[in-house]
Amino acid sequence: MATGKGADDRIADLVDGILVQTPLKAAGFIVTIYGDLVEPRGGVVWIGNLIETCAAVGISETLVRTAVSRLVAAGQLLGEREGRRSFYRLSRAAGSEFAAAAQIIFGGAEEENWQLVHLSGAEAEERMQALERAGYARLDPRLAIGPARQAAGSADALTLHADSPDPKALAAFVRTYWNLAPHAAAYRLFLDQFRPVAALAQQHPLSPATALTIRLLLIHRFRTVLLHDPRLPAAALPQDWPGLEARRLFAALYRLLSPAADDHLGRRFVSGSGPLRAVTEESEKRLSLLETQTA
Template sequence: MSSAHDCVVSLVDNFQKRHPIRAGSLIITIYGDSIAPRGGTVWLGSLSKLVAPIGINERLVRTSVYRLTQESWLQGEKVGRRSYYSLSGPGRRRFEQAFKRVYHGAQPSWSGQWTLVLLSQLDTARRQKVREELEWLGFGYFAQGLLAHPTLNRSEAMAALQEMDAADDTIILQTEAVEPLASKPLRRQVRESWNLESLAENYQRFLTQFRPLWKALDEENHLGEEECFIARTLLIHEYRKVQLRDPQLPDELLPTAWEGRNAYQLCRNIYRTIYQRAERWLDQHLETAEGPLPAPGNSFYQRFGGLE
C-alpha cells in the first residue's frame, strides 16, 4: 500500500502533467480555501513560495495574479517594494458563491416546486447566451427554449435575468408541487437535462484519485505540515472543479447510489484530518503588510458540518 507521502507526491505529479497548468484556477482555490478566511490579503512573494512545491514558478504566479486582477477577482496594493493582493468586492462575492457549495454538503428538503424560464421571445443569439448563463446557475434544458430549476426560486431567477438584461424578454413561471414529487418520467428527464451520467463519472474520477490518500491516512497519519497544505489544496481544487458542474439537485431527483454523496464524505474526511497542520503551515509562510495572516474567522470552523 502507498504511504500518505507517496499519495501526495502522486497528486502533485498528476497536477504537473496537465498542460497547460492552470495556475490561475489553483490560485483561486488557495484564496478561497486558505486566504479568504484569514482576511483575504497576502504578499505576492509569500504566495509564490507557497505554490512552488506544486510546480508553479514565480513568473507564472505573477502572470496569473495579473490576469485575475484584470478580471476583477483580485486587487493589488504596493507597500514599499512589495505587492499585496486581496479579494476585490466583486471577487469576494464570486468567491463566496463558488465556495459555499464546496463545504456545505446536504441539500435542504425539496418543496416539489419548479421554476421555469421560457426563452422563446429572445432572438437566437441572445437566447443561446442566456441559456448558457442559466445552465451555469444550475438550470436544466427541458425542451426547446424551456429551462427548469427545482430549488432556485422565481425572484432569484428574475435577478439573474436582470443582470443579463434579459428580464423584459423572458417568461418566468413557478409550478405547484404535485404528488409524487419525483415520478419516473420526471427522473428520466432530470437524468437527460443535467447529464447526470457524465457528472457521476467526474465524481468517480475524484474518488479514484483521493481514496488512496484517505486509506493511507487511516493507516499512518504522519504527513508533515507542508504536505498537509499541498494535499488540502489539491483536494479542494479537484473537488471544486466537479462541484462547479453539479447543479445541486435535491436528493429526491438523484439516483439512490449517487457518487456525489460519496465524494462529499471523502472530501470532508480528508479535510478534517489534515486541515490543522495545513493551517500551521499557513501561519508560518503567508504574510500581509502587518505580518503573519490573522487567524481564521468563525465561519471557517463551520466547514463540512464543523471542524474539530
C-alpha cells in the same frame, strides 16, 4: 518522524499521479488558494506566498506572476505595495463570488424545489446560457427547468414552480433531459484520486506544508467537479450517485488535514498588516458545516 517523512514521500507520488490525470492551470489554482486560505482571513496575501504554494504543485513563478496579472486585469484581484513587497487583495465583486462558491462547497444539501423558467426578450439566449451554467436543462430555446436556486433575472421572464410527488417519475424526467454520465465519471475520478490519500493521511501524520498542499489540491478538484455538476436534488438522482460519497470523502479529508494545514498557513502566510491568522471565525464555520457531512 521517519514514518511521517515516508508518508510525505508516498503522498508526493499520489500528488504526481493526480496532476498527470488532471493538470492544473495557474489562474485556477490561485483562485483556489484565495477561496480556501485568503478570503476567510481578510482577502489579502503576499505574492511570495502564492509563488511558494504554487511551486509545491509544479507551477513556476513566471506562471504565477502572469496569472496574477490576468486576474488583476479581470477585476478579481487588486494590487498594493508595502515597502518592497507586493500584496494582492480580492476585489469586492470577487469576494462576493467566492463567498457564494464557499456556500455551495461547504454548505451541503441545497433546497429541493424546482421551477420552470420561460424567457422572452432579445437577450433570452444569453440568459438561457446562464441558467444552463446554474444546472438547468433547456427544454426549448426559451424554456428551462431546474433546481430553484437561480432567479430568472429579469421582468420579462415567467417563473412557474414545479413539483413531483413521484420519485420514479422525477428520476425518469431527469434521465430524459440531463446527461449525468460525465458528472458521475468526474466524481468517480475524484474518489479514485483521493481515497488513497485519505487512507494514508489517516495512518500517518503529514508535515504541515504537505497537509496544506493536499488540502488545496483536494478542494480545487472537488470545486471543479461540484461547480460543473447541475447539483440536482437527491430525489432526482440515481441511487448509486457517486457525488454523495465524494462529498463525504471531501468533508472527512478536509477536516483531517486542516489542523496541520492551518498551522502552516499561520506560520508562513502574511498580509501587509502582518501574519494571517491560522484560525478565524469563518474557517471554523466551514469546518463545522463539514462535520455534519461525514456520517
